[in-house]
Amino acid sequence: MTQTDIPGYTYGTDAVPRSPVSLQELELLKATLLLGDEDLAALRRSGALLAPKVEEILDVWYGFVGANPHLLAAFSNADGQPDEQYLAAVRRRFGQWILDTARATFDQAWLDYQHEIGLRHTRRKKNQTDGADAADHIPLRYVLALLVPITTTLKPFLGDDEAMHQAWVKAVLLQVILWSHPYVRDGDF
Amino acid sequence: MTQTDIPGYTYGTDAVPRSPVSLQELELLKATLLLGDEDLAALRRSGALLAPKVEEILDVWYGFVGANPHLLAAFSNADGQPDEQYLAAVRRRFGQWILDTARATFDQAWLDYQHEIGLRHTRRKKNQTDGADAADHIPLRYVLALLVPITTTLKPFLGDDEAMHQAWVKAVLLQVILWSHPYVRDGDF
Numbered sequence: 001m002t003q004t005d006i007p008g009y010t011y012g013t014d015a016v017p018r019s020p021v022s023l024q025e026l027e028l029l030k031a032t033l034l035l036g037d038e039d040l041a042a043l044r045r046s047g048a049l050l051a052p053k054v055e056e057i058l059d060v061w062y063g064f065v066g067a068n069p070h071l072l073a074a075f076s077n078a079d080g081q082p083d084e085q086y087l088a089a090v091r092r093r094f095g096q097w098i099l100d101t102a103r104a105t106f107d108q109a110w111l112d113y114q115h116e117i118g119l120r121h122t123r124r125k126k127n128q129t130d131g132a133d134a135a136d137h138i139p140l141r142y143v144l145a146l147l148v149p150i151t152t153t154l155k156p157f158l159g160d161d162e163a164m165h166q167a168w169v170k171a172v173l174l175q176v177i178l179w180s181h182p183y184v185r186d187g188d189f
Numbered sequence: 190m191t192q193t194d195i196p197g198y199t200y201g202t203d204a205v206p207r208s209p210v211s212l213q214e215l216e217l218l219k220a221t222l223l224l225g226d227e228d229l230a231a232l233r234r235s236g237a238l239l240a241p242k243v244e245e246i247l248d249v250w251y252g253f254v255g256a257n258p259h260l261l262a263a264f265s266n267a268d269g270q271p272d273e274q275y276l277a278a279v280r281r282r283f284g285q286w287i288l289d290t291a292r293a294t295f296d297q298a299w300l301d302y303q304h305e306i307g308l309r310h311t312r313r314k315k316n317q318t319d320g321a322d323a324a325d326h327i328p329l330r331y332v333l334a335l336l337v338p339i340t341t342t343l344k345p346f347l348g349d350d351e352a353m354h355q356a357w358v359k360a361v362l363l364q365v366i367l368w369s370h371p372y373v374r375d376g377d378f
Binding site for chain 2: 035068137141146149170173176183185
């Protein structure tokens with residue numbers, strides 16, 4: 001975790017409930033994803049490349065979301081109008097998420113915060129953090145599918161380094177899987 | 190679909206119920222995955238490379254599952270013994286799945302069969318097709334995570350062709366997302 005002044009960024013604080021996934025289950029999941037020590041090292045190398053480019057990366061990602069009405073819907077109210085304040089609030093945490101992913105801590109505090117992020121995509125917590133009045137959840141299929149645009153558009157920012165790119169694919173897949181927990185029927189995750 | 194004599198391979202038959210996902214939703218999902226015409230072409234090119242290698246590929250995949258007790262559990266009974274007949278029956282359909290994925294039809298019959306495949310991973314239909322007595326479901330997290338070992342181990346069989354590999358990553362992600370539908374709470378997919 002990192003001390004920041006980003007509203008709603010609660011990573012590492014008492015406000016984050018314990019993840020229902022154990023550290024042992026996390027290790028088995030990492031093994032299934034072939035996510036090993038070389039990937040952790042590659043992620044950490046990527047941080048130095050990405051940190052100065054966070055705003056540029058977010059411009060690309062927000063451009064993609066903005067160009068796809070079915071994705072922009074997550075940030076839009078019942079009249080279909082995007083909520084600019086909500087978009088801006090999420091953007092700050094999204095930038096911090098890039099840095100946190102590159103840090104690749106993958107410990108209990110990180111695991112707990114992944115569950116919190118997952119909840120914030122679902123009917124249970126969507127909009128609450130920012131007091132927004134947008135769609136009440138993001139369909140899980142889009143949460144999972146965003147793996148591709150996120151990691152594909154990241155590639156040039158990683159200098160087309162294949163080891164770093166693969167590590168990012170694994171790290172983002174690991175996270176969207178953890179985010180899926182609250183979407184899934186009890187006992188089926 | 191293809192006429193085969195593979196037991197339980199019901200793709201394109203009346204035995205397969207209609208998918209709850211519409212073709213229009215499939216198109217939006219493909220767009221989110223950046224899965225376009227070049228990917229369909231790359232998948233179809235991959236078929237000629239993969240068809241003569243199906244058994245070799247399955248050897249690699251089964252080797253991975255066999256080396257990971259938390260994955261082999263899907264094929265094991267309450268005593269922890271792997272069911273060899275069940276493994277062999279699934280293997281034949283898994284081989285056909287490689288060819289079907291490379292065909293990249295992505296039409297209504299294909300969409301319907303994806304839902305059927307998803308159901309066969311869950312408590313609703315696991316074991317039924319083969320009359321097996323193994324674990325009653327495969328946790329969704331492993332279904333999703335297998336994207337990485339499947340597409341990574343496929344790479345050499347694709348001659349390390351990056352366009353084909355990326356197309357396979359997108360096509361497998363598309364499918365595991367569709368397979369997740371029966372795992373997800375009503376209305377949240």
